[in-house]
Amino acid sequence: MDAPAVDFTATEIMTVAASRLLKDGTVCFVGIGLPSTAANLARLTHAPDVVLIYESGPIGAKPTVLPLSIGDGELALAADTVVSTPEIFRYWLQGARIDVGFLGAAQVDRFANINTTVIGDYANPKVRLPGAGGAPEIASQAKEVFIVLKQSTKAFVNKLPFITSAGYLDGGDAREKAGIPGKGPAAVITDLGILTPDPVTKELTLTSIHPGVTVEQVKGATGWDLKVSPDLTTTAVPQTHELEALRDLLARTAKAHGQSGGGQSAGGEG
Amino acid sequence: MDAPAVDFTATEIMTVAASRLLKDGTVCFVGIGLPSTAANLARLTHAPDVVLIYESGPIGAKPTVLPLSIGDGELALAADTVVSTPEIFRYWLQGARIDVGFLGAAQVDRFANINTTVIGDYANPKVRLPGAGGAPEIASQAKEVFIVLKQSTKAFVNKLPFITSAGYLDGGDAREKAGIPGKGPAAVITDLGILTPDPVTKELTLTSIHPGVTVEQVKGATGWDLKVSPDLTTTAVPQTHELEALRDLLARTAKAHGQSGGGQSAGGEG
Amino acid sequence: MARLTPLREAVSEIIQNGDTVALEGFTHLIPHAAGHEIIRQGKTDLTLVRMTPDLIYDQLIGSGCAAKLIFSWGGNPGVGSLHRFRDAIEQGWPRPLAYEEHSHAALANAYVAGASNLPFAVLRGYTGSDLPKVNPNIRFIECPFTGEKLAAIPSIRPDVTVIHAQKADRRGNVLLWGIVGVQKEAVLAAKRAIVTVEEVVDELDAPPNACVLPRWAVAAVCHVPGGAYPSYAQGYSERDNRFYQAWDAISRSRETFTAWIDRHVRNTADFEEFKRVFAETAKSKEAV
């Protein structure tokens, strides 16, 4: 029986909301962690023909459990084909064959630029993050980009210490002027709501808020004075079949990996 | 029983002489036609571990009959692996992994430059030849090059109308100065003898003459005043086992291809 | 997204007059049936790209389909010259043929650059060759780190690439194997791709890391068994070396060529009829 669910966590609605943005048939370059969870949930629910590409080489991956790493054998076994990593980046991503790049991030700024490199000075970092991985070219070359990460003032900062991967740079037409081919981030999906770029200024604006969350909460979790859309909507709650699919997926994954929450770590690769 | 053969054709001694130049274990990039015949004869006689690479993709090809074309299925079936044509040229030839490039030619000049493009003017050709194929990069990037073709004044010309693939250019250190990595043609094997470059001038010099051929005959088949080495030797006649291996190979080939002399055409692909 | 479609429709809808078209296949898997269909439909003003313009391009050129040729080796492999190619270049028949000439290494790299969505390819190549003197699309650049001089050529980005492969599944995913040549690169370098296949199956059963083209990278998949003839499809057919030799006589004069093309291609409805007519011709010759 399908109906709106009543009991779900903030992470669950974030994952479901992210998954819904993936249309069936879309060719999606998937980052590990939350993006991979959301993309596979889409594949297991409304988008059976979504094509999932992982930077390690699988094209058309159909994992039955979530990969813990970007190169799990599970990804290769049921893929349409597995190519080399250079080919993934050269023929498929740079080849302009990717509709959606689905990324995580350590930090984003108000123009949806991404930092996964350092906090503090590059030469003398306060915190050294994993680095770029595939993100700079996914962010610039996928036709559009979705970013999924939990919202906090640590993660949503006014000015990034380091731009690893371009969103809209300084906003407006800066991205276009820099000669970046893809259209850029279409949405940032968090545990509190959905932020989308203003059509003109490209500043991230709260356009959907998850049920039970207040605008003040979202603003309080943002490191700049977050604009709120006059047409602010409330995110549709997960349907029971979506939530069941997600929970089954995570349970299968935990069982297979001998641990809890595989694929749910925030610091995912790429 | 192995012994010097008594009855053989000019083409046969040419092929046997060419095959003998290939050392066992050599990695050889093989052109179709005479080079392929000679290289496979080497593999079937003194050089079982020679590695034959064809530009269509087979690496370590071990055909039981000669290929009529550069992409015969026979080449793929018993190869160590078959890669893409771009990979052959990029990772294996340009990657400097080829010991010997074994080429045919329509014309050569006194510095072992090769023409396979046009006779006459490029824009208004008298005879349009097939073109470059793989030869320009084989000639420049293999560590050394062997050229095999029948000798005549039409083929051995003083000045080429078009240099498709570099030998020693204008001679001396011209090749080195042009920044060409490989050492260049080590020998031109014909149906009359073997020509090798003078160590200093790089001019092709007759250093071995096939039994029963006169120096005048060779000079008469050369479009320039051919120098003859003071140490001119007579080419060792084919051994019976070599000749038998060659004839068996050609017979098997004729039977398989339903024709005579497959792989013996002079206009083979680059 | 690949549609399973008759070859006639695919050629009609996907190839336009004036297009840059690459029909690839390195001796193996040459898409002859698709070449015939282009002739049948009278497509014209095409810029044809192919590393080894052999019989298939001799037929297209002799039929007047081509305005320009980009190539690196033009001959009848193991036999000799391509007479229609030479007649077009040397005598302008049936129309003048512009041509741009490269080496195999350069064209292979140009397809790789095209598949990689780069405007040019870099290679160590052409040193000492006269080709750069006659082809302004061969230039030289410097490495920004070492200062070394390297050759550069424009990438190949066909409007349409046509290949022949062994298998497709019902959704349009394609598998080829054996001598795979530049086919994957040629398909991915193109805006649109047509693939003719020997067989349509429920499951590809591709080995790991095989050369597979996913359905969404291909515009049309056409089931044309034997569609590589006289080339071959490994595991399905053998190369007809005798036809390559016979082509020398057929193509030597304009008259014998035109008669052959009219009878076997222009006056047949499709590749199935070509095969019937061709078999009849072969039989009657044997009878004589």
Place this chain on the structure above:
Amino acid sequence: MARLTPLREAVSEIIQNGDTVALEGFTHLIPHAAGHEIIRQGKTDLTLVRMTPDLIYDQLIGSGCAAKLIFSWGGNPGVGSLHRFRDAIEQGWPRPLAYEEHSHAALANAYVAGASNLPFAVLRGYTGSDLPKVNPNIRFIECPFTGEKLAAIPSIRPDVTVIHAQKADRRGNVLLWGIVGVQKEAVLAAKRAIVTVEEVVDELDAPPNACVLPRWAVAAVCHVPGGAYPSYAQGYSERDNRFYQAWDAISRSRETFTAWIDRHVRNTADFEEFKRVFAETAKSKEAV
């Protein structure tokens, strides 16, 4: 030409102090046993190259083998930070670590350029990123035909590349399959290559167009079953995700790290002994 040789000899003879060494494997087939042998032999001043320096490089860095790191993503996949990598970068322990940082796309292209014997790689990349500001080895060049601006980076040419593969035959030909990552390019970009394998067989029985490295492209093949552990070899073993999580605690302090490396690597003779000692540790933990 590949010799079948014990891993100890291969590392001793083929890897020299100060070499540029790439140990590759993209989650799959990571050559951990070879990494341990490098630590055991106290190789030092290495420039280590790897797209994803994960546990294997955390161990090499923490053991003082590395002077410099060239990389594009440094983390414990699915778990978090690499503590030894961070300690070296942030605190200079056990020695300062120079590093050069790229994106995956750039390093993958740099290996391709290395395998192709080109001095640099060209890619559409880094646009809008701050990485070119901190890495002088990221430059921009112009297309000689279109004037477009493209990124360029130096090719990667390791002195030695080390990989793990599923199979070798007795002559030293190597087959790997599944997620093959950048291994072929890394091997062909290197002056010398060491391959550890799960199995040595009479015949590879490779499918057509498989990822095969011919024996003459490899310096040494070493039979080290399980040599990817805690990474995996498809068809042979599973990734030990629990060890990746356990590494977080082991590596968090210099003391726990050093104790682990001493017990499991420095004080074991080879990978077989590592496996025995490791199994004992695991058993005693379960007992507690």
